Amino acid sequence: MKYLSEYRNPGLVQQYLEEIQRITTKTWTLMEICGGQTHSLVKNGILEMLPSQITMVHGPGCPVCVTSTDVIDEAIYLAQQPNVILCSFGDMLRVPGSKKSLLEIKAEGGDVRLLYSPLEAVLLAKDHPNKEVVFFAVGFETTAPANALSVVQAHKMGVQNYSILASHVLVPPAMEAILEDEENRINAFLAAGHVCTIMGLEAYEPIARKFKIPIVVTGFEPVDLLQGILMAILQLETGVHKVENQYARAVQRAGNLVAKQTINTVFEISDRKWRGIGTISQSGYEVKQQYRQFNARLKFNLHLPQTEEIGDCISGDIMKGRKKPFQCPNFGSNCKPDTPIGAPMVSSEGACAAYYHYATTLKQVSKTKI
Amino acid sequence: MIIQSCPIPKFNFEMISLGHGSGGQLTQQLLKSGVFEVLKNDILDQQHDGAFFRLTGAVAFSTDSYVISPIFFPGGNIGDLAVNGTVNDLAMCGSCPKYLSLAFIIEEGLLMEKFWQVLVRIKEAAERANVQIVTGDTKVVEKGKGDQLFINTSGIGLIHPKAQIHHNHIVPGDQIIISGNIATHGIAIMSVRKGLEFETTIQSDTINLNHTTAKLLDGFGNAIKFFRDPTRGGLASVLNEVAAVTHWGYDIDQQLIPIEEQVEGACELLGLDPLYVANEGIFVAIVQKEAAGDFLELLRLDANGRNAAIIGAVTCEHPGKVVMKSRIGGRRIVTPLTGEQLPRIC
Known part of the structure; x- marks a missing residue:
C-alpha cells in the first residue's frame, strides 16, 4: 500500500532501532499521547524491540477513555427519551456510565445509532422531522472540525431538530496537567500526529519551553514511531528541548486553517472533566452561545447529578x-x-x-x- | 447465464404477503410459482413433510442460519451464501455433502423479483456443489419483524473414506495452511453497508469448497488433521478456537498471510484488523509437516486454492495462545475477538 508500506519497512525499522540503541546512554521515559500510537507500538511488537533503557508510557489520547461518566450519563438520559435518536461513534456505545452503557440502553429499546460521520446525523434529522436527533460529539481536536461542520450545515439547511452533546477535549492542557503532577516522571512527549494535523505545532512551543521537555509530533506507523522516538532521545541526550515535527507529511506548522476556523465558528474553550483525571481548566470545547439551539445540554435542559467514578479503575x-x-x-x-x-x-x-x-x-x- | 436458464416467470403477485406463509392456498401459489420448479429433484418432488433417502456409512450433519445484511452484495446474495455456508461446514468435517434442507423466513413485502434472484443463486450454488435440496419450509413475518429475508439450511454429508479429521491429532510441527486471500467477504459486505458505501471492485469470495477438500482428502487422507472455514471472527478466531481445545501454541507470520492489496487498504481505512474479518470461500488446514509441501502444491492447482500459503506452525511454546510475528519482526498475541470490530473514531 503506497504511503503505508514505506513506513512499515523492516529494513528501515532495523536501522532506526540500531540508531536508537547507539545514541541512548541513560534511561528515559517517553509518553506517546495518542491511543492510536499506543496501539501501533503494541500491535507491531515495538515495545519489546526497544532498548531496555527506554520506557514508553501511554498517554491520555483516547477520547473514549477520557469522556467522563457524567457525560455518558447525559447521553444515556437522552437515549432514553422516547422522541430522541441518539447517534454516536461505535466505541462510545460500550463504555459504562455510572449505571449502564449506551449498548444496554439500545438493547432496552432506546434508539441509539452507530454512525460514521456527524453529517449523516444531520441528514437523519432532516429525514425524521418529528424526532430530535442528537450527535454525541466526543473526541480531541481531530474530530472537532467535522462535528462543528455538522452544526454549521444544520444551521444552513434550517434543520431545527438536530443538536450535539459536545464532549471535546484538548491535548495541550492535558499535557500540562500531566507535567504539573508531583509524581510525573516523563522526560519527553511524542505528540499526536492527527491532532497536530488540525491544530499545528504552535500550541506546544510554550509547553516545551516552560517544562523544558522535548515534544516530537509523531505519526502512527512503525517507522514514524521509531523516528519520533529517535528524535526525542537525541534531544534528551544532547540536552535540547524543543518542538519537532516527525510527521511533516501531514502536519504543517500552522495546522489546517479552514478546520481551525470551523472549530472557532461553533465552539468556545471551556473547562472539562476528564475521566480518571478530574476537571482540567480550559481543556474542552463547548458550543458557542450563537449556536445554542444546537447545544443538546441547553435544548434538553440537562442538569443531571454528578456521579462518582467507579473506584476499581486506575x-x-x-x-x-x-x-x-x-x-x-x-x-x-x-x-x-x-x-x-x-x-x-x-x-x-x-x-x-x-x-x-x-x-x-x-x-x-x-x-x-x- | 443463469438468468437465461431461469428466466423470471410471470407472477400474478408482485410481493410476498403474510398469507404466503400461512400454509394454505397462497403458500401453494408461492411454491408452485416456480420454487419447486427451480429446485426440482426426485426427492423434493415427492412433496412429503420430509425427505426420504438412503445413506450408507458415517455421516456429518450441520446447520446454519443466514441473516446477512444487505441480502444482495458484490459477488453473491443470501441464497448462494446459505448453500455454500452449510456445504462448507460439511466439507470441513471431512464429508462429501449430499442433501440440504432449506427454510425461509420472509418479511412481508419482499418483492418476488428479489426472491427469485435468491432462488436462482440457491439453485446455481447447489448444482455447483452437487447437493440436492430435499426438504424446506417457508414462513412469512409481519413488516418490521424481519429484515427482508433470513434463511436456514441444514445438511448431511457422507464422511470421506480417508478422512481422519480431529483436532486431537494435531501435534507440534504440523503446518498451518490457508487456502486463499483473507478478509475479502467481510470487506465486500462493508463496502455496501448503509452509511459506509465506498467504491471498490472487491467481491465476496463465497463459493463451495467441498470438491477442493475432497481432492485433498483423496491425496493426503490422515495427514490432514484439521479443516475449518474462517467465517465470522475470521482467521484469528479459528486459530484461537483450535489453540484453546488442543492446548498447543500456534505461531503465524504476518508476512506470509495472503491478502488482496485493495482489501488490506479498505481494512486500514475502516480501522479493521483483517485477521478478524469474515471469509466465505477459504479454509484453514492443519497438515502433518512432511505432507505440507505436496498438500500446498495440489491445493494451488485448484481454482479455490491459487493463493494458498503455509502461514505458520503448531508449537509446544505458549500453549493455548496464537502468536504472530509482525511484518517488522516484532511479536504479538492474537487474541480471540471480543464484541464486534468497530471502526476507529479519530
Missing part, C-alpha cells in the same frame, strides 16, 4: 503514565473488553485494550490471565 494513573495496565489488579481478570470496569479496556485506542489484545512479550503473557 485509568487516571494509566493515562498520566504512572502505571502500566499490567499493574492493575483487575487487568485481565475482572476487567476485560467484554466486561470492562473502565474505559481504557473498551476503546480501540485504550491502553488496557491494547495490552489485552496484543500483549507484547511472552513474559507478559504469562503474567496476564488472558
